[in-house]
Amino acid sequence: MAQDYLxxxxxxxxxxxxxxSGRILPDSAASEDxxxxxxxxxxxxxxxxxxxxxxxxxxxxxxxxxxxxxxxxKQTVPFEKDIVDDSPDYYSKEKAYAELQxxxxxxLTDTQRYILEEKEYGGKTLEDIAKELKMExxxxxxxxxRARKTLRKALKDEQ
Numbered sequence: 001m002a003q004d005y006l007x008x009x010x011x012x013x014x015x016x017x018x019x020x021s022g023r024i025l026p027d028s029a030a031s032e033d034x035x036x037x038x039x040x041x042x043x044x045x046x047x048x049x050x051x052x053x054x055x056x057x058x059x060x061x062x063x064x065x066x067x068x069x070x071x072x073x074k075q076t077v078p079f080e081k082d083i084v085d086d087s088p089d090y091y092s093k094e095k096a097y098a099e100l101q102x103x104x105x106x107x108l109t110d111t112q113r114y115i116l117e118e119k120e121y122g123g124k125t126l127e128d129i130a131k132e133l134k135m136e137x138x139x140x141x142x143x144x145x146r147a148r149k150t151l152r153k154a155l156k157d158e159q
Contacts, residue, residue, distance in 0.1 A: 006042060008052060009056050016060075017038075017060065018031055020067065024071055030074075031067070033070075034070055037066060038062045042059065112143050
């Protein structure tokens with residue numbers, strides 16, 4: 001019965017859900033992928049839904065959150081570029097990079113340092129890092145965010 005609510009609501013609201021995702025993601029193919037992934041994940045979990053209204057709320061929230069996560073995943077840019085590319089010559093870039101490395105060593109915890117290095121320089125995904133550290137991906141994302149914020153603040157205070 002709960003699965004019927006989920007399926008019926010998904011089919012009925014597909015255009016609305018695509019619009020929600022499309023407002024967050026610029027690529028329509030990515031929006032469609034998010035819709036399908038959300039439906040499959042929700043279907044597998046078999047939430048105890050009692051009405052179509054509950055199914056609509058669950059689907060809307062899941063699509064919105066998954067779209068935001070997808071946008072964040074695609075927007076990551078190596079942190080080093082933001083700092084080093086401002087310098088006009090090679091020596092200045094090397095100096096900026098050395099200063100950044102020093103800040104990383106001084107200000108970040110071992111976990112934050114590992115996550116930052118593996119994500120930005122090792123090219124690993126947050127999910128892979130989470131598995132290695134036996135942490136939740138959300139916790140890894142939070143640690144990465146805190147590490148970047150700490151470094152940005154330290155660099156801003158320096159100027």
